[in-house]
Amino acid sequence: MVRWLKIGFTLLMTAILAFSLGACGAGSSGTKKKALQNVRVAEVTRSVFYTPLYVALAKGYFKEEGLDIKLTTTWGGDKTMTALLSGGTDIALVGSETSIYVYKQQAADPVINFAQLTATDGTFLVSRKKIDHFSWNMLKGSTFLGQRKGGMPQMVGEYVLKKHDIDPHKDTKLIQNIDFANIANAYASGTGDFVQLFEPNATVMEKEGKGYIVASFGKESGEVPYTTFMAKQSYLKENETSAVKFVRALLKAGKWVRKTDPEVVAKTVQPYFKDTKTDILASSIERYRSQGSFSDDMILSKSGWSTIQEIMKEAGELGQTVPYSKLVNTTIVKKAAK
Structure with missing residues (x-):
């Protein structure tokens, strides 16, 4: 009986010690792990x-x-x-x-x-029609679906067009009253001859046959x-x-x-x-x-x-x-x- 009591006591102490060490280990790792x-x-x-x-x-x-x-x-x-x-x-x-x-x-x-x-600028010029030999002069007289006035896309767009002797306010019919999120949908629905789009909308237009990327505003504007x-x-x-x-x-x-x-x-x-x-x-x-x-x-x-x-x-x-x-x-x- 005494022998079994000793064995039981030893097992109990071993379990307590193992639990204590485990708890200490958990506490230690918990303190080491910093909150994000x-x-x-x-x-x-x-x-x-x-x-x-x-x-x-x-x-x-x-x-x-x-x-x-x-x-x-x-x-x-x-x-x-x-x-x-x-x-x-x-x-x-x-x-x-x-x-x-x-x-x-x-x-x-x-x-x-x-x-x-x-x-760089992140927009691309998309044409309603496929153009094998694009020239910026092709925008003159066209309906250009641009971006919001005062925003980077529109300002860089105007900057690039003026580099090519095009005043978007005089040489194109400029549309700027469409919300950014709806520009791609407006173009897909038939608004504008040319549009200034970010990716992936520009590529989506090509995939769906609704437009063709003809130039990059990013390449034209530089850094x-x-x-x-x-x-x-x-x-x-x-x-x-x-x-x-x-x-x-x-x-x-x-x-x-x-x-x-x-x-x-x-x-x-x-x-x-x-x-x-x-x-x-x-x-x-x-x-x-x-x-x-x-x-x-x-x-x-x-x-x-x-x-x-x-x-x-x-x-x-x-x-x-x-x-x-x-x-x-x-x-x-x-x-x-x-």
Whole structure:
């Protein structure tokens, strides 16, 4: 009896010890595992143009940096900037011109461009008819379905047309009163001879035989800080470490996009474009990649800043220029690249 009591006591102590060690181990790993930091990001639209962002999300690069990204689509530059200024989001992905508009309103807490996602315009000129030998002069006298006045697509579009001696307001019947989200549908329904479209809408038009891509505004305009990540100056001062981690994940994603087969990239970002076929996504990604639309180093250059303001002046949206040092911070990208 005593022998069995000893055996029972030994087994009990062994179980207690094992439980204690296990509990200690769980507590230890629990303390070592840091909670992810939430970062709210608002994108101006959902676009293949922003592929590196979706890759960073899909492949877990942000989580590797200790960040939990809450992405929302705000559908429009004005709504995106309102979300940022009101504290509804921490970081905005939107055209860099919006930071200039805010600065011109003498904001006490200016919006700072800290990383450039796209380095060219992302739109393409689509023709109703197939044109074997396209010339920009063909737009004269046509009905041109453009973009919203004051937005980057429209301003770059006008900039490119004027380079080819075309004044869209005088030489074309310019339509600008259709919401961004409905432009492709309006064209597919028969509005306009030419239209300015982002991917994948441009490729979809070709696939459906409703239009043909005849030129790239991105190639024609050259380097432009088209879409950048920006945040209020106060946020970047208080969260610089997180901003560096954020950019580091994006740099990793951009590198992966540049060296990976477009079809593989397309399958990776497919969950963000459930209504778009993989082959169309792959074609769109390759089109952007081949013309250098995805920024390699994510640094908004002084020359790019000069170009965007020249474009805004041409469009009549800017009087006095804003110094590069006022609204651009390259320190975060440089730290992330180390």
